[in-house]
Amino acid sequence: MTQTLMITQEHIKRYDVSGPRYTSYPTADRFVEAFDAAAYCRAVAQRNINSWTQPLSVYMHIPFCASLCFYCACNKIVTKRYEQGAIYLNYLQRELDLHLQQLGQQQAVNQLHLGGGTPTFLRDEELSRLMQVLKKAFTFSAEGEYCVEIDPRTVNQQRLQHLRNLGFNRLSFGVQDFNADVQEAVHRMQTYKQVATLMREAREMGFQSLNADLIYGLSKQTPVSFRQTISQIITLRPDRIALYGYAHLPSRFKPQRRILQEDLPSAVDKIQMLSEAVQQLMQAGYIYIGMDHFALPDDALAIAKQQGRLHRNFQGYSTMADQDILALGVSAIGKIGATYSQNAKTLEEYYDFLDQGQLPIARGLALSRDDLIRRAVIMAIMCHGELSYESIELSYMINFREYFKSELQQIVEKEKQGLVMMESDRIKVTDMGWFFIRAIAMVFDRYLQHDVNRARFSKIL
Incomplete structure:
Protein backbone atom coordinates (compact mmCIF):
# COMPACT_ATOMS: atom_id res chain seq x y z
CA MET A 1 0.00 0.00 0.00
CA THR A 2 2.54 2.53 -1.14
CA GLN A 3 -0.03 5.22 -1.88
CA THR A 4 -1.21 5.62 1.69
CA LEU A 5 1.10 8.63 2.14
CA MET A 6 -0.93 10.46 -0.54
CA ILE A 7 -3.99 10.59 1.72
CA THR A 8 -4.55 14.26 2.53
CA GLN A 9 -6.54 16.25 5.04
CA GLU A 10 -8.91 17.05 2.17
CA HIS A 11 -9.57 13.33 1.65
CA ILE A 12 -10.23 12.84 5.34
CA LYS A 13 -12.55 15.85 5.56
CA ARG A 14 -14.45 14.85 2.42
CA TYR A 15 -14.92 11.23 3.46
CA ASP A 16 -15.49 11.56 7.19
CA VAL A 17 -19.11 10.64 6.44
CA SER A 18 -21.53 7.83 7.19
CA GLY A 19 -22.25 4.95 4.84
CA PRO A 20 -23.06 1.23 4.58
CA ARG A 21 -20.56 -1.63 4.88
CA TYR A 22 -22.31 -3.47 2.01
CA THR A 23 -22.49 -6.93 3.45
CA SER A 24 -25.55 -6.92 1.23
CA TYR A 25 -27.19 -4.76 -1.39
CA PRO A 26 -29.76 -3.43 -0.88
CA THR A 27 -28.72 -2.93 2.74
CA GLY A 329 -32.16 -17.45 15.55
CA VAL A 330 -33.23 -14.03 16.74
CA SER A 331 -32.42 -11.19 14.26
CA ALA A 332 -30.61 -13.57 11.84
CA ILE A 333 -30.59 -12.54 8.16
CA GLY A 334 -30.89 -15.10 5.38
CA LYS A 335 -30.93 -15.17 1.60
CA ILE A 336 -32.93 -17.41 -0.74
CA GLY A 337 -32.60 -16.69 -4.45
CA ALA A 338 -33.17 -12.98 -5.09
CA THR A 339 -34.67 -12.38 -1.64
CA TYR A 340 -33.46 -11.44 1.82
CA SER A 341 -35.30 -12.18 5.06
CA GLN A 342 -34.68 -11.23 8.68
CA ASN A 343 -36.04 -12.80 11.86
CA ALA A 344 -37.66 -10.85 14.67
CA LYS A 345 -35.09 -8.76 16.52
CA THR A 346 -36.24 -9.30 20.10
CA LEU A 347 -36.34 -12.59 21.95
CA GLU A 348 -39.95 -11.99 23.01
CA GLU A 349 -41.11 -11.49 19.39
CA TYR A 350 -39.01 -14.41 18.16
CA TYR A 351 -40.50 -16.77 20.75
CA ASP A 352 -44.01 -15.45 20.09
CA PHE A 353 -43.83 -16.25 16.37
CA LEU A 354 -42.70 -19.79 17.11
CA ASP A 355 -45.29 -20.32 19.87
CA GLN A 356 -47.86 -19.62 17.16
CA GLY A 357 -46.23 -22.18 14.86
CA GLN A 358 -45.00 -19.49 12.46
CA LEU A 359 -41.59 -18.83 10.98
CA PRO A 360 -40.19 -15.81 12.89
CA ILE A 361 -39.55 -13.74 9.75
CA ALA A 362 -40.37 -10.12 10.53
CA ARG A 363 -39.20 -8.38 7.36
CA GLY A 364 -37.23 -8.83 4.18
CA LEU A 365 -36.97 -7.84 0.53
CA ALA A 366 -37.53 -9.25 -2.94
CA LEU A 367 -34.82 -7.74 -5.13
CA SER A 368 -35.78 -5.91 -8.32
CA ARG A 369 -33.81 -6.20 -11.55
CA ASP A 370 -32.17 -2.86 -10.78
CA ASP A 371 -31.22 -4.14 -7.31
CA LEU A 372 -29.56 -7.19 -8.87
CA ILE A 373 -27.61 -5.09 -11.37
CA ARG A 374 -26.39 -2.67 -8.72
CA ARG A 375 -25.59 -5.52 -6.33
CA ALA A 376 -23.34 -7.06 -8.98
CA VAL A 377 -21.60 -3.72 -9.50
CA ILE A 378 -21.10 -3.03 -5.79
CA MET A 379 -19.87 -6.54 -5.06
CA ALA A 380 -17.36 -6.35 -7.92
CA ILE A 381 -15.98 -3.16 -6.41
CA MET A 382 -15.96 -4.45 -2.83
CA CYS A 383 -14.58 -7.89 -3.60
CA HIS A 384 -12.28 -7.44 -6.58
CA GLY A 385 -11.50 -3.73 -6.71
CA GLU A 386 -12.28 -3.83 -10.40
CA LEU A 387 -15.48 -3.38 -12.37
CA SER A 388 -15.70 -4.62 -15.97
CA TYR A 389 -18.45 -2.92 -17.96
CA GLU A 390 -18.72 -5.87 -20.32
CA SER A 391 -19.31 -8.42 -17.59
CA ILE A 392 -22.31 -6.44 -16.32
CA GLU A 393 -23.59 -5.83 -19.86
CA LEU A 394 -23.46 -9.51 -20.77
CA SER A 395 -25.06 -10.64 -17.51
CA TYR A 396 -27.92 -8.14 -17.51
CA MET A 397 -28.24 -7.04 -21.17
CA ILE A 398 -27.75 -3.33 -20.52
CA ASN A 399 -25.58 -0.58 -21.94
CA PHE A 400 -23.40 0.12 -18.91
CA ARG A 401 -22.43 3.68 -19.88
CA GLU A 402 -26.03 4.67 -20.49
CA TYR A 403 -27.45 2.87 -17.46
CA PHE A 404 -24.90 4.42 -15.10
CA LYS A 405 -24.38 7.73 -16.88
CA SER A 406 -24.78 9.93 -13.79
CA GLU A 407 -22.81 7.51 -11.58
CA LEU A 408 -19.86 7.54 -14.00
CA GLN A 409 -19.77 11.33 -13.76
CA GLN A 410 -19.31 10.94 -10.01
CA ILE A 411 -16.63 8.29 -10.57
CA VAL A 412 -14.68 10.84 -12.67
CA GLU A 413 -14.45 12.93 -9.49
CA LYS A 414 -13.20 9.88 -7.57
CA GLU A 415 -10.51 9.48 -10.24
CA LYS A 416 -9.39 13.09 -9.76
CA GLN A 417 -9.07 12.34 -6.04
CA GLY A 418 -6.85 9.33 -6.76
CA LEU A 419 -9.31 6.68 -5.60
CA VAL A 420 -9.89 4.94 -8.94
CA MET A 421 -8.44 4.62 -12.42
CA MET A 422 -10.91 4.73 -15.29
CA GLU A 423 -10.09 2.77 -18.43
CA SER A 424 -12.13 2.48 -21.61
CA ASP A 425 -13.91 -0.66 -20.43
CA ARG A 426 -13.49 -0.79 -16.66
CA ILE A 427 -12.92 0.94 -13.32
CA LYS A 428 -10.02 -0.07 -11.09
CA VAL A 429 -9.67 0.82 -7.41
CA THR A 430 -6.25 2.25 -6.54
CA ASP A 431 -4.24 1.28 -3.47
CA MET A 432 -5.40 4.49 -1.82
CA GLY A 433 -8.96 3.86 -2.99
CA TRP A 434 -9.21 0.73 -0.83
CA PHE A 435 -9.21 3.01 2.22
CA PHE A 436 -12.34 4.67 0.83
CA ILE A 437 -13.90 1.62 -0.83
CA ARG A 438 -17.28 2.21 0.80
CA ALA A 439 -17.40 5.71 -0.67
CA ILE A 440 -16.74 4.31 -4.15
CA ALA A 441 -19.47 1.68 -3.76
CA MET A 442 -21.90 4.30 -2.43
CA VAL A 443 -21.90 6.00 -5.83
CA PHE A 444 -23.87 3.06 -7.27
CA ASP A 445 -26.33 2.79 -4.35
CA ARG A 446 -29.61 4.09 -5.81
CA TYR A 447 -31.32 4.18 -2.43
CA LEU A 448 -28.53 6.13 -0.79
CA GLN A 449 -28.43 8.81 -3.48
CA HIS A 450 -31.91 9.95 -2.38
CA ASP A 451 -31.34 9.39 1.33
CA VAL A 452 -31.11 12.44 3.58
CA ASN A 453 -30.70 10.40 6.78
CA ARG A 454 -27.33 8.65 6.58
CA ALA A 455 -26.51 9.12 10.26
CA ARG A 456 -27.86 5.63 11.04
CA PHE A 457 -24.77 4.22 9.28
CA SER A 458 -21.27 4.14 10.72
CA LYS A 459 -18.55 6.52 9.56
CA ILE A 460 -16.68 5.11 6.59
CA LEU A 461 -13.34 6.20 8.10
Whole structure:
Protein backbone atom coordinates (compact mmCIF):
# COMPACT_ATOMS: atom_id res chain seq x y z
CA MET A 1 0.00 0.00 0.00
CA THR A 2 2.54 2.53 -1.14
CA GLN A 3 -0.03 5.22 -1.88
CA THR A 4 -1.21 5.62 1.69
CA LEU A 5 1.10 8.63 2.14
CA MET A 6 -0.93 10.46 -0.54
CA ILE A 7 -3.99 10.59 1.72
CA THR A 8 -4.55 14.26 2.53
CA GLN A 9 -6.54 16.25 5.04
CA GLU A 10 -8.91 17.05 2.17
CA HIS A 11 -9.57 13.33 1.65
CA ILE A 12 -10.23 12.84 5.34
CA LYS A 13 -12.55 15.85 5.56
CA ARG A 14 -14.45 14.85 2.42
CA TYR A 15 -14.92 11.23 3.46
CA ASP A 16 -15.49 11.56 7.19
CA VAL A 17 -19.11 10.64 6.44
CA SER A 18 -21.53 7.83 7.19
CA GLY A 19 -22.25 4.95 4.84
CA PRO A 20 -23.06 1.23 4.58
CA ARG A 21 -20.56 -1.63 4.88
CA TYR A 22 -22.31 -3.47 2.01
CA THR A 23 -22.49 -6.93 3.45
CA SER A 24 -25.55 -6.92 1.23
CA TYR A 25 -27.19 -4.76 -1.39
CA PRO A 26 -29.76 -3.43 -0.88
CA THR A 27 -28.72 -2.93 2.74
CA ALA A 28 -30.78 -4.33 5.61
CA ASP A 29 -32.30 -0.95 6.46
CA ARG A 30 -34.25 -1.27 3.18
CA PHE A 31 -36.05 -4.42 4.28
CA VAL A 32 -39.82 -4.11 4.57
CA GLU A 33 -42.42 -5.81 6.78
CA ALA A 34 -44.49 -6.61 3.69
CA PHE A 35 -41.95 -9.35 3.02
CA ASP A 36 -43.07 -11.96 5.54
CA ALA A 37 -42.98 -15.71 6.10
CA ALA A 38 -45.35 -16.29 3.18
CA ALA A 39 -43.03 -14.40 0.84
CA TYR A 40 -40.11 -16.43 2.14
CA CYS A 41 -41.98 -19.69 1.53
CA ARG A 42 -42.67 -18.62 -2.05
CA ALA A 43 -38.95 -18.02 -2.57
CA VAL A 44 -38.15 -21.48 -1.19
CA ALA A 45 -40.82 -23.03 -3.39
CA GLN A 46 -39.22 -21.37 -6.41
CA ARG A 47 -35.86 -22.76 -5.32
CA ASN A 48 -37.36 -26.24 -5.16
CA ILE A 49 -39.05 -25.88 -8.56
CA ASN A 50 -35.72 -24.93 -10.08
CA SER A 51 -34.19 -28.05 -8.48
CA TRP A 52 -31.47 -25.83 -7.06
CA THR A 53 -28.72 -28.14 -5.89
CA GLN A 54 -26.06 -25.70 -4.72
CA PRO A 55 -25.19 -26.36 -1.04
CA LEU A 56 -26.65 -24.13 1.63
CA SER A 57 -24.78 -21.87 3.99
CA VAL A 58 -26.27 -21.94 7.50
CA TYR A 59 -25.97 -19.01 9.89
CA MET A 60 -27.13 -19.41 13.49
CA HIS A 61 -27.33 -16.51 15.93
CA ILE A 62 -26.74 -17.15 19.64
CA PRO A 63 -27.56 -13.79 21.29
CA PHE A 64 -26.41 -14.34 24.88
CA CYS A 65 -23.34 -12.77 26.50
CA ALA A 66 -22.22 -13.09 30.11
CA SER A 67 -20.78 -9.54 30.16
CA LEU A 68 -21.28 -6.31 28.25
CA CYS A 69 -18.70 -4.86 25.85
CA PHE A 70 -19.42 -1.14 25.55
CA TYR A 71 -18.54 -0.92 21.83
CA CYS A 72 -20.80 -3.78 20.72
CA ALA A 73 -23.50 -3.14 18.12
CA CYS A 74 -24.54 -6.78 17.73
CA ASN A 75 -27.94 -8.12 18.68
CA LYS A 76 -27.22 -9.46 22.17
CA ILE A 77 -28.73 -10.26 25.54
CA VAL A 78 -26.43 -9.81 28.53
CA THR A 79 -27.29 -12.31 31.25
CA LYS A 80 -25.79 -14.66 33.82
CA ARG A 81 -28.81 -16.96 33.56
CA TYR A 82 -27.22 -19.80 31.65
CA GLU A 83 -30.44 -21.79 31.68
CA GLN A 84 -31.69 -19.44 28.98
CA GLY A 85 -29.44 -21.28 26.55
CA ALA A 86 -31.42 -24.51 26.82
CA ILE A 87 -34.73 -22.67 26.35
CA TYR A 88 -33.35 -20.91 23.28
CA LEU A 89 -32.24 -24.22 21.76
CA ASN A 90 -35.80 -25.53 22.06
CA TYR A 91 -37.02 -22.61 19.97
CA LEU A 92 -34.16 -22.95 17.48
CA GLN A 93 -35.24 -26.54 16.88
CA ARG A 94 -38.83 -25.42 16.35
CA GLU A 95 -37.64 -22.85 13.81
CA LEU A 96 -35.45 -25.37 12.03
CA ASP A 97 -38.36 -27.83 11.77
CA LEU A 98 -40.50 -25.14 10.12
CA HIS A 99 -37.75 -24.40 7.60
CA LEU A 100 -37.31 -28.09 6.82
CA GLN A 101 -41.01 -28.37 6.01
CA GLN A 102 -40.29 -25.92 3.18
CA LEU A 103 -36.76 -26.92 2.16
CA GLY A 104 -36.93 -30.66 2.67
CA GLN A 105 -34.62 -32.91 4.69
CA GLN A 106 -30.92 -33.58 4.08
CA GLN A 107 -30.11 -30.45 2.12
CA ALA A 108 -26.39 -30.24 1.41
CA VAL A 109 -24.49 -27.76 3.60
CA ASN A 110 -20.92 -26.63 3.02
CA GLN A 111 -20.77 -23.66 5.40
CA LEU A 112 -21.91 -23.21 8.99
CA HIS A 113 -21.31 -20.13 11.10
CA LEU A 114 -22.31 -19.74 14.75
CA GLY A 115 -22.34 -16.05 15.61
CA GLY A 116 -23.57 -13.85 18.39
CA GLY A 117 -23.59 -12.64 21.00
CA THR A 118 -21.31 -15.32 22.33
CA PRO A 119 -21.97 -18.83 20.95
CA THR A 120 -19.71 -20.26 23.63
CA PHE A 121 -22.24 -18.99 26.19
CA LEU A 122 -23.87 -22.37 25.57
CA ARG A 123 -22.67 -25.26 27.72
CA ASP A 124 -20.81 -28.18 26.15
CA GLU A 125 -23.86 -30.45 26.35
CA GLU A 126 -25.98 -27.76 24.69
CA LEU A 127 -23.49 -27.35 21.86
CA SER A 128 -23.54 -31.13 21.44
CA ARG A 129 -27.32 -31.13 21.27
CA LEU A 130 -27.28 -28.31 18.73
CA MET A 131 -24.87 -30.09 16.42
CA GLN A 132 -26.78 -33.37 16.71
CA VAL A 133 -29.94 -31.60 15.54
CA LEU A 134 -28.12 -29.95 12.61
CA LYS A 135 -26.37 -33.16 11.52
CA LYS A 136 -29.69 -34.99 11.55
CA ALA A 137 -31.30 -32.27 9.43
CA PHE A 138 -28.55 -31.67 6.84
CA THR A 139 -25.83 -33.45 4.91
CA PHE A 140 -22.58 -31.69 5.78
CA SER A 141 -19.81 -31.66 3.19
CA ALA A 142 -16.51 -33.18 4.28
CA GLU A 143 -14.74 -30.19 2.70
CA GLY A 144 -16.99 -27.53 4.25
CA GLU A 145 -16.16 -24.52 6.42
CA TYR A 146 -17.64 -24.83 9.91
CA CYS A 147 -16.86 -21.84 12.11
CA VAL A 148 -17.80 -20.69 15.58
CA GLU A 149 -17.10 -17.30 17.12
CA ILE A 150 -15.47 -17.53 20.53
CA ASP A 151 -14.83 -15.11 23.35
CA PRO A 152 -11.38 -16.12 24.73
CA ARG A 153 -12.68 -15.43 28.23
CA THR A 154 -15.30 -18.19 27.90
CA VAL A 155 -13.22 -21.11 26.63
CA ASN A 156 -10.35 -23.29 27.77
CA GLN A 157 -8.45 -26.21 26.25
CA GLN A 158 -11.24 -28.66 27.06
CA ARG A 159 -13.90 -26.51 25.42
CA LEU A 160 -11.76 -26.07 22.30
CA GLN A 161 -11.35 -29.82 22.04
CA HIS A 162 -15.09 -30.28 22.43
CA LEU A 163 -15.73 -27.85 19.56
CA ARG A 164 -13.23 -29.72 17.41
CA ASN A 165 -14.88 -33.05 18.24
CA LEU A 166 -18.25 -31.62 17.20
CA GLY A 167 -16.89 -30.93 13.72
CA PHE A 168 -15.94 -27.27 13.83
CA ASN A 169 -12.80 -26.68 11.79
CA ARG A 170 -12.54 -22.89 12.05
CA LEU A 171 -12.50 -20.49 14.98
CA SER A 172 -13.00 -16.73 15.11
CA PHE A 173 -11.42 -15.10 18.15
CA GLY A 174 -12.84 -11.83 19.45
CA VAL A 175 -9.68 -9.90 20.34
CA GLN A 176 -10.39 -6.21 19.49
CA ASP A 177 -7.27 -4.77 21.24
CA PHE A 178 -4.51 -5.93 23.59
CA ASN A 179 -3.89 -2.58 25.29
CA ALA A 180 -5.03 -2.67 28.93
CA ASP A 181 -6.24 0.96 28.97
CA VAL A 182 -8.35 0.40 25.87
CA GLN A 183 -9.73 -2.87 27.25
CA GLU A 184 -10.73 -1.17 30.49
CA ALA A 185 -12.38 1.70 28.60
CA VAL A 186 -14.54 -0.68 26.55
CA HIS A 187 -15.14 -3.20 29.37
CA ARG A 188 -13.43 -6.20 27.80
CA MET A 189 -10.42 -7.40 29.73
CA GLN A 190 -8.42 -10.31 28.31
CA THR A 191 -4.68 -10.82 28.14
CA TYR A 192 -2.40 -11.50 25.23
CA LYS A 193 -1.30 -14.67 27.00
CA GLN A 194 -4.90 -15.96 27.10
CA VAL A 195 -5.34 -15.53 23.37
CA ALA A 196 -1.87 -16.83 22.52
CA THR A 197 -2.38 -20.00 24.59
CA LEU A 198 -5.77 -20.73 23.03
CA MET A 199 -4.51 -20.19 19.48
CA ARG A 200 -1.56 -22.50 20.07
CA GLU A 201 -3.84 -25.18 21.50
CA ALA A 202 -6.33 -24.78 18.63
CA ARG A 203 -3.57 -25.38 16.08
CA GLU A 204 -2.44 -28.49 17.92
CA MET A 205 -6.03 -29.79 17.77
CA GLY A 206 -6.13 -29.44 14.00
CA PHE A 207 -8.38 -26.44 13.42
CA GLN A 208 -7.86 -25.51 9.77
CA SER A 209 -8.17 -21.75 10.08
CA LEU A 210 -8.05 -19.22 12.91
CA ASN A 211 -9.43 -15.70 12.58
CA ALA A 212 -8.83 -12.75 14.89
CA ASP A 213 -11.21 -9.77 15.05
CA LEU A 214 -9.63 -6.40 15.79
CA ILE A 215 -11.23 -2.96 16.05
CA TYR A 216 -9.56 0.39 15.40
CA GLY A 217 -11.09 3.66 16.56
CA LEU A 218 -11.94 2.47 20.07
CA SER A 219 -11.92 4.61 23.19
CA LYS A 220 -8.39 5.47 24.43
CA GLN A 221 -6.72 4.02 21.32
CA THR A 222 -3.82 5.89 19.75
CA PRO A 223 -1.78 5.14 16.63
CA VAL A 224 1.10 4.16 18.92
CA SER A 225 -0.94 1.78 21.08
CA PHE A 226 -2.65 0.19 18.09
CA ARG A 227 0.66 -0.33 16.33
CA GLN A 228 1.67 -2.46 19.32
CA THR A 229 -1.57 -4.48 19.14
CA ILE A 230 -0.92 -5.20 15.45
CA SER A 231 2.64 -6.27 16.25
CA GLN A 232 1.31 -8.65 18.91
CA ILE A 233 -1.33 -10.19 16.64
CA ILE A 234 1.32 -10.74 13.96
CA THR A 235 3.33 -12.84 16.42
CA LEU A 236 0.26 -15.10 16.83
CA ARG A 237 -0.03 -15.54 13.07
CA PRO A 238 -3.80 -16.14 12.73
CA ASP A 239 -4.75 -17.30 9.25
CA ARG A 240 -7.21 -14.44 8.87
CA ILE A 241 -7.58 -11.03 10.45
CA ALA A 242 -10.71 -8.89 10.37
CA LEU A 243 -9.82 -5.26 11.07
CA TYR A 244 -13.05 -3.35 11.67
CA GLY A 245 -13.49 0.37 12.14
CA TYR A 246 -15.44 1.13 15.30
CA ALA A 247 -18.94 2.41 14.52
CA HIS A 248 -19.93 4.89 17.24
CA LEU A 249 -23.73 5.14 17.11
CA PRO A 250 -24.81 5.82 20.71
CA SER A 251 -28.28 6.93 19.64
CA ARG A 252 -28.90 3.41 18.27
CA PHE A 253 -26.85 1.25 20.64
CA LYS A 254 -27.34 2.03 24.31
CA PRO A 255 -24.10 0.44 25.64
CA GLN A 256 -22.08 2.86 23.51
CA ARG A 257 -23.36 5.75 25.62
CA ARG A 258 -20.80 4.66 28.21
CA ILE A 259 -18.06 5.62 25.76
CA LEU A 260 -17.18 9.30 25.90
CA GLN A 261 -16.89 11.09 22.56
CA GLU A 262 -13.76 12.91 23.74
CA ASP A 263 -12.02 9.58 24.39
CA LEU A 264 -12.40 8.47 20.77
CA PRO A 265 -9.55 8.96 18.29
CA SER A 266 -10.00 11.53 15.54
CA ALA A 267 -10.63 10.66 11.89
CA VAL A 268 -6.99 11.56 11.22
CA ASP A 269 -5.79 9.12 13.88
CA LYS A 270 -8.18 6.42 12.64
CA ILE A 271 -6.89 6.62 9.07
CA GLN A 272 -3.33 6.52 10.42
CA MET A 273 -4.17 3.39 12.44
CA LEU A 274 -5.67 1.71 9.39
CA SER A 275 -2.87 2.82 7.07
CA GLU A 276 -0.12 1.63 9.41
CA ALA A 277 -1.95 -1.62 10.20
CA VAL A 278 -2.27 -2.42 6.49
CA GLN A 279 1.45 -1.78 5.99
CA GLN A 280 2.43 -3.84 9.06
CA LEU A 281 0.26 -6.79 8.04
CA MET A 282 1.36 -6.78 4.42
CA GLN A 283 5.01 -6.58 5.44
CA ALA A 284 4.35 -9.60 7.67
CA GLY A 285 3.12 -11.56 4.64
CA TYR A 286 -0.64 -11.07 4.84
CA ILE A 287 -2.69 -10.53 1.69
CA TYR A 288 -5.02 -7.53 1.79
CA ILE A 289 -8.36 -9.08 0.85
CA GLY A 290 -10.19 -5.77 0.89
CA MET A 291 -11.79 -3.20 3.18
CA ASP A 292 -11.38 -4.96 6.54
CA HIS A 293 -10.02 -8.47 5.85
CA PHE A 294 -6.52 -9.93 5.60
CA ALA A 295 -5.37 -13.51 5.10
CA LEU A 296 -2.16 -15.49 4.81
CA PRO A 297 -1.32 -16.50 1.20
CA ASP A 298 -2.25 -20.17 1.69
CA ASP A 299 -5.60 -19.42 3.34
CA ALA A 300 -8.74 -20.19 1.33
CA LEU A 301 -9.79 -16.52 1.45
CA ALA A 302 -6.55 -15.35 -0.18
CA ILE A 303 -6.79 -18.11 -2.78
CA ALA A 304 -10.41 -17.14 -3.56
CA LYS A 305 -9.34 -13.52 -4.08
CA GLN A 306 -6.51 -14.59 -6.39
CA GLN A 307 -8.89 -16.78 -8.43
CA GLY A 308 -11.64 -14.15 -8.60
CA ARG A 309 -14.06 -16.21 -6.49
CA LEU A 310 -14.34 -13.83 -3.56
CA HIS A 311 -17.82 -13.02 -2.34
CA ARG A 312 -19.31 -10.81 0.35
CA ASN A 313 -22.20 -11.78 2.60
CA PHE A 314 -23.65 -10.86 5.99
CA GLN A 315 -20.57 -12.26 7.78
CA GLY A 316 -18.13 -10.28 5.61
CA TYR A 317 -15.87 -11.67 2.89
CA SER A 318 -16.44 -15.30 2.00
CA THR A 319 -14.88 -18.01 -0.16
CA MET A 320 -18.25 -19.41 -1.12
CA ALA A 321 -20.12 -18.39 -4.24
CA ASP A 322 -23.33 -16.38 -4.06
CA GLN A 323 -25.20 -19.18 -2.35
CA ASP A 324 -28.42 -19.35 -0.38
CA ILE A 325 -28.14 -18.68 3.35
CA LEU A 326 -30.47 -20.30 5.87
CA ALA A 327 -30.62 -18.01 8.89
CA LEU A 328 -31.68 -19.32 12.30
CA GLY A 329 -32.16 -17.45 15.55
CA VAL A 330 -33.23 -14.03 16.74
CA SER A 331 -32.42 -11.19 14.26
CA ALA A 332 -30.61 -13.57 11.84
CA ILE A 333 -30.59 -12.54 8.16
CA GLY A 334 -30.89 -15.10 5.38
CA LYS A 335 -30.93 -15.17 1.60
CA ILE A 336 -32.93 -17.41 -0.74
CA GLY A 337 -32.60 -16.69 -4.45
CA ALA A 338 -33.17 -12.98 -5.09
CA THR A 339 -34.67 -12.38 -1.64
CA TYR A 340 -33.46 -11.44 1.82
CA SER A 341 -35.30 -12.18 5.06
CA GLN A 342 -34.68 -11.23 8.68
CA ASN A 343 -36.04 -12.80 11.86
CA ALA A 344 -37.66 -10.85 14.67
CA LYS A 345 -35.09 -8.76 16.52
CA THR A 346 -36.24 -9.30 20.10
CA LEU A 347 -36.34 -12.59 21.95
CA GLU A 348 -39.95 -11.99 23.01
CA GLU A 349 -41.11 -11.49 19.39
CA TYR A 350 -39.01 -14.41 18.16
CA TYR A 351 -40.50 -16.77 20.75
CA ASP A 352 -44.01 -15.45 20.09
CA PHE A 353 -43.83 -16.25 16.37
CA LEU A 354 -42.70 -19.79 17.11
CA ASP A 355 -45.29 -20.32 19.87
CA GLN A 356 -47.86 -19.62 17.16
CA GLY A 357 -46.23 -22.18 14.86
CA GLN A 358 -45.00 -19.49 12.46
CA LEU A 359 -41.59 -18.83 10.98
CA PRO A 360 -40.19 -15.81 12.89
CA ILE A 361 -39.55 -13.74 9.75
CA ALA A 362 -40.37 -10.12 10.53
CA ARG A 363 -39.20 -8.38 7.36
CA GLY A 364 -37.23 -8.83 4.18
CA LEU A 365 -36.97 -7.84 0.53
CA ALA A 366 -37.53 -9.25 -2.94
CA LEU A 367 -34.82 -7.74 -5.13
CA SER A 368 -35.78 -5.91 -8.32
CA ARG A 369 -33.81 -6.20 -11.55
CA ASP A 370 -32.17 -2.86 -10.78
CA ASP A 371 -31.22 -4.14 -7.31
CA LEU A 372 -29.56 -7.19 -8.87
CA ILE A 373 -27.61 -5.09 -11.37
CA ARG A 374 -26.39 -2.67 -8.72
CA ARG A 375 -25.59 -5.52 -6.33
CA ALA A 376 -23.34 -7.06 -8.98
CA VAL A 377 -21.60 -3.72 -9.50
CA ILE A 378 -21.10 -3.03 -5.79
CA MET A 379 -19.87 -6.54 -5.06
CA ALA A 380 -17.36 -6.35 -7.92
CA ILE A 381 -15.98 -3.16 -6.41
CA MET A 382 -15.96 -4.45 -2.83
CA CYS A 383 -14.58 -7.89 -3.60
CA HIS A 384 -12.28 -7.44 -6.58
CA GLY A 385 -11.50 -3.73 -6.71
CA GLU A 386 -12.28 -3.83 -10.40
CA LEU A 387 -15.48 -3.38 -12.37
CA SER A 388 -15.70 -4.62 -15.97
CA TYR A 389 -18.45 -2.92 -17.96
CA GLU A 390 -18.72 -5.87 -20.32
CA SER A 391 -19.31 -8.42 -17.59
CA ILE A 392 -22.31 -6.44 -16.32
CA GLU A 393 -23.59 -5.83 -19.86
CA LEU A 394 -23.46 -9.51 -20.77
CA SER A 395 -25.06 -10.64 -17.51
CA TYR A 396 -27.92 -8.14 -17.51
CA MET A 397 -28.24 -7.04 -21.17
CA ILE A 398 -27.75 -3.33 -20.52
CA ASN A 399 -25.58 -0.58 -21.94
CA PHE A 400 -23.40 0.12 -18.91
CA ARG A 401 -22.43 3.68 -19.88
CA GLU A 402 -26.03 4.67 -20.49
CA TYR A 403 -27.45 2.87 -17.46
CA PHE A 404 -24.90 4.42 -15.10
CA LYS A 405 -24.38 7.73 -16.88
CA SER A 406 -24.78 9.93 -13.79
CA GLU A 407 -22.81 7.51 -11.58
CA LEU A 408 -19.86 7.54 -14.00
CA GLN A 409 -19.77 11.33 -13.76
CA GLN A 410 -19.31 10.94 -10.01
CA ILE A 411 -16.63 8.29 -10.57
CA VAL A 412 -14.68 10.84 -12.67
CA GLU A 413 -14.45 12.93 -9.49
CA LYS A 414 -13.20 9.88 -7.57
CA GLU A 415 -10.51 9.48 -10.24
CA LYS A 416 -9.39 13.09 -9.76
CA GLN A 417 -9.07 12.34 -6.04
CA GLY A 418 -6.85 9.33 -6.76
CA LEU A 419 -9.31 6.68 -5.60
CA VAL A 420 -9.89 4.94 -8.94
CA MET A 421 -8.44 4.62 -12.42
CA MET A 422 -10.91 4.73 -15.29
CA GLU A 423 -10.09 2.77 -18.43
CA SER A 424 -12.13 2.48 -21.61
CA ASP A 425 -13.91 -0.66 -20.43
CA ARG A 426 -13.49 -0.79 -16.66
CA ILE A 427 -12.92 0.94 -13.32
CA LYS A 428 -10.02 -0.07 -11.09
CA VAL A 429 -9.67 0.82 -7.41
CA THR A 430 -6.25 2.25 -6.54
CA ASP A 431 -4.24 1.28 -3.47
CA MET A 432 -5.40 4.49 -1.82
CA GLY A 433 -8.96 3.86 -2.99
CA TRP A 434 -9.21 0.73 -0.83
CA PHE A 435 -9.21 3.01 2.22
CA PHE A 436 -12.34 4.67 0.83
CA ILE A 437 -13.90 1.62 -0.83
CA ARG A 438 -17.28 2.21 0.80
CA ALA A 439 -17.40 5.71 -0.67
CA ILE A 440 -16.74 4.31 -4.15
CA ALA A 441 -19.47 1.68 -3.76
CA MET A 442 -21.90 4.30 -2.43
CA VAL A 443 -21.90 6.00 -5.83
CA PHE A 444 -23.87 3.06 -7.27
CA ASP A 445 -26.33 2.79 -4.35
CA ARG A 446 -29.61 4.09 -5.81
CA TYR A 447 -31.32 4.18 -2.43
CA LEU A 448 -28.53 6.13 -0.79
CA GLN A 449 -28.43 8.81 -3.48
CA HIS A 450 -31.91 9.95 -2.38
CA ASP A 451 -31.34 9.39 1.33
CA VAL A 452 -31.11 12.44 3.58
CA ASN A 453 -30.70 10.40 6.78
CA ARG A 454 -27.33 8.65 6.58
CA ALA A 455 -26.51 9.12 10.26
CA ARG A 456 -27.86 5.63 11.04
CA PHE A 457 -24.77 4.22 9.28
CA SER A 458 -21.27 4.14 10.72
CA LYS A 459 -18.55 6.52 9.56
CA ILE A 460 -16.68 5.11 6.59
CA LEU A 461 -13.34 6.20 8.10
